[in-house]
Amino acid sequence: MKAGSHFEKILEKGLFAVTGELHPPKGNNVSVVKRKGELLKGYVDAVNVTDNQTATVRMSSIATSSLLIQMGIEPVMQMTTRDRNRIAIQSDIFGALALGIRNMLCLTGDHQTFGNQVDAKNVYDLDSIQLVDCARTMRNQGTLLGGEEKIDGDIKLFIGAAANPSADPLELQVIRLAKKVNAGADFIQTSCVHDIDRFKEWMKMVRDQGLHKKVHILAGVTPLKSGDSGRYMKKNFPGVTIPDSLIERMDKARNPEEEGIKICVEQIKELRTIDGVHGIHIMTLEWEEKVRQITEMGGLLPRPKVE
Numbered sequence: 501m502k503a504g505s506h507f508e509k510i511l512e513k514g515l516f517a518v519t520g521e522l523h524p525p526k527g528n529n530v531s532v533v534k535r536k537g538e539l540l541k542g543y544v545d546a547v548n549v550t551d552n553q554t555a556t557v558r559m560s561s562i563a564t565s566s567l568l569i570q571m572g573i574e575p576v577m578q579m580t581t582r583d584r585n586r587i588a589i590q591s592d593i594f595g596a597l598a599l600g601i602r603n604m605l606c607l608t609g610d611h612q613t614f615g616n617q618v619d620a621k622n623v624y625d626l627d628s629i630q631l632v633d634c635a636r637t638m639r640n641q642g643t644l645l646g647g648e649e650k651i652d653g654d655i656k657l658f659i660g661a662a663a664n665p666s667a668d669p670l671e672l673q674v675i676r677l678a679k680k681v682n683a684g685a686d687f688i689q690t691s692c693v694h695d696i697d698r699f700k701e702w703m704k705m706v707r708d709q710g711l712h713k714k715v716h717i718l719a720g721v722t723p724l725k726s727g728d729s730g731r732y733m734k735k736n737f738p739g740v741t742i743p744d745s746l747i748e749r750m751d752k753a754r755n756p757e758e759e760g761i762k763i764c765v766e767q768i769k770e771l772r773t774i775d776g777v778h779g780i781h782i783m784t785l786e787w788e789e790k791v792r793q794i795t796e797m798g799g800l801l802p803r804p805k806v807e
């Protein structure tokens with residue numbers, strides 16, 4: 501075991517993993533974290549905590565992850581390289597470990613022009629691949645980046661990265677995945693998959709390179725709330741592909757929210773059958789109250805207990 505986290509144990513035992521996502525509050529209101537955490541507790545194996553996603557200022561991912569641990573929920577702390585240089589990154593990893601965090605998702609992060617601090621200076625001292633390598637070096641070598649200085653302590657981290665199986669060209673997304681795997685990624689969580697045929701094409705390329713045997717891949721899903729929300733995501737979320745037939749189905753639905761959940765469940769059931777998919781990452785975008793229903797209808801409950 502690299503970190504001994506619950507999430508790692510689930511995957512290493514060959515069980516189908518389920519992760520959820522929590523967006524920290526745009527302030528220091530702890531009750532928001534508690535409310536969202538309670539909606540996810542017991543329905544997923546671990547909860548990803550986003551790091552100022554869309555470059556919008558929120559409570560820090562480390563602090564929010566720590567609050568989840570206090571609630572008995574295992575976090576996957578997300579960390580972007582947009583806002584930190586390598587000194588801050590390594591320092592934050594020490595701090596996160598000291599607070600009991602064992603899973604980390606390494607990201608470059610959304611560009612600052614998407615968010616509410618457009619004049620912010622992007623750092624990008626490292627990118628997501630170098631961040632994976634940095635975390636692996638700290639864990640496996642017990643040294644800081646550069647390889648010289650020994651770390652005082654034991655770095656136990658289950659290291660992840662993101663992949664986009666929809667963006668063009670698909671081949672580039674496989675190359676980036678291979679780089680993340682070579683850098684030391686233990687697990688991958690993809691952006692939301694709506695075009696299953698395209699995802700199957702990507703997974704075939706992944707299998708052809710044997711990458712599915714080197715890393716645990718969790719396919720991302722996001723339930724649509726309406727045809728308009730699908731059109732919005734298609735237009736504004738980089739690399740998100742949503743087939744027109746899906747948006748039409750949402751437009752025609754008598755109850756679009758119910759239809760969105762039904763589609764999401766269908767997607768989970770199909771993604772689960774694809775060779776090399778080891779889990780589902782449910783990103784509800786502030787719709788945490790639907791996670792229980794989605795996991796129940798998707799046949800993902802009860803979540804297994806592992807020693």
Ligand SMILES: Cc1cc2nc3c(=O)[nH]c(=O)nc-3n(C[C@H](O)[C@H](O)[C@H](O)COP(=O)(O)OP(=O)(O)OC[C@H]3O[C@@H](n4cnc5c(N)ncnc54)[C@H](O)[C@@H]3O)c2cc1C
Binds near residue numbers: 606628663
């Ligand atoms: C599961 C998940 C969680 C996320 N959580 C957060 C978060 O907490 N905070 C946040 O700020 N963002 C988050 N994002 C957004 C993510 O950081 C951006 O979408 C990013 O552009 C891609 O992921 P990455 O960080 O791994 O980038 P990388 O794979 O490192 O990509 C780096 C750069 O290459 C560019 N790139 C990649 N593919 C292509 C291509 N085909 N053509 C041209 N350019 C390309 C990207 O736009 C990016 O600028 C998340 C994304 C996912 C999938």
